[in-house]
Amino acid sequence: MYQAVIVGRPNVGKSTLFNTLIGERKAIVERTPGVTRDFLFDYAELENGHGIRLIDTGGIQWGSEDFFSQKIFEIVDKLVEDADLVLFVVSAKEGLTSADEVIANYLRKKGKKVLLVVNKVDGKEEEAKALEFFQLGFEDVVFIAAKSLKNIGSLKEKLLELAKDRLEKIPEKSFIKIAVYGRPNVGKSTLVNRLVGFERMIVSEIPGTTRDCVDILLTTPEGKNFLLIDTPGIRRRARIEERVEKFSVDKALDILKNVDVVLFMITAEEGLTHQDKTLLRQIAKNYRPCLLLVNKWDLFDGRREAGNVFLELLKHELKFMDYVPILTISAKTGRRIGEILPLVEELYEEFSRRIITSKVNALLEDIKTQYSFTIAGKRLKLYYATQVEVAPPTFVVFVNVNPDTIPRHIQKFFERKFREVLGFRRVPVKLIFRERG
16 A cells, blocks of 8 residues: 655644545644644545545654653654655745755655645745745645645546555445543553554653544454554543543544444452543443453462452442443553454454344243343333344334333343343343334
């Protein structure tokens, strides 16, 4: 796959260009410089379902001693090294700056093919300023306005010309989609880096390091594909101050509706907090399978009894989602990290399982034989049930009462029985009660 990486100083419109070329709003776009800290990738279609791989990066701030600026440059440097083409984005609104010149010199030394993309060419004034960029000496230059789509067609034609015979069919989304959730600073990005095998995410001790939901396509040596989504550390809304972070959190919660499995991280230091329970209830509400990872488990090395007590208390706190499996890990040292993806596969298989109707109704007959329920003075009759959907496994149970009158504790009883008997011990099931006329 032909790979193009987008680079430039902060706030020149790299993420807007990325979103425009891939055809969806994946990168966060804000006026605040430095919003994109990690990097995102997707595919830009150029011709009949074929295209190139496109990577959006954080803004380069040369010479800055800021932690994030240094880490961003390390990541960008690696990506440029591996790229076939560099889309060097500059802004006609500000004109040629010394920061642009420094990046241009860096790219020339790397010896990579560069396409200079002069963005924000919106009017006569910007058109005049845009001519300044010819001083940089790059052979291929395009003038665009990514936000208004001006000249995007010309840019795509240029990309098509440069990629030539190396276009590939854009792959189908044939992977298990995994979202990594948890409060700030529990080790999510360190875990993702362990799973991927290199420093894909910026890792620091500063809460809120990951601002965006970042997709990473991971292919194992066995050829199995996983899409990892590292989400921002989610804090209580009252503590979220930056507009960008609020957008990120909303996006992270919205992702819940479409992921296959959630990796939910807590630490052995803090255990399960009130905020964790709030997030877990959101996961349960969306019927997503979840693997609870207790990070920093090395804190209990040599203290087995204390570790056992911690786990017992944790299971008690988690009784509202008692089907969720728990794995103790250390993202920093790599302890038990190798067990995560096989467990994810098992949860996904369970989540996608379909049960034959005769087995579902055999369970219903057993319940009718052993239990009796009265609702508002009326005996509950169970007629029959069938599975209507997978992921989540969804069953319709036909009864003789208004479903709205069935108490929550009776619904929970049925959910537990369906999980235990039908082989959904570690994933949620969705039951829909329907009155038979």
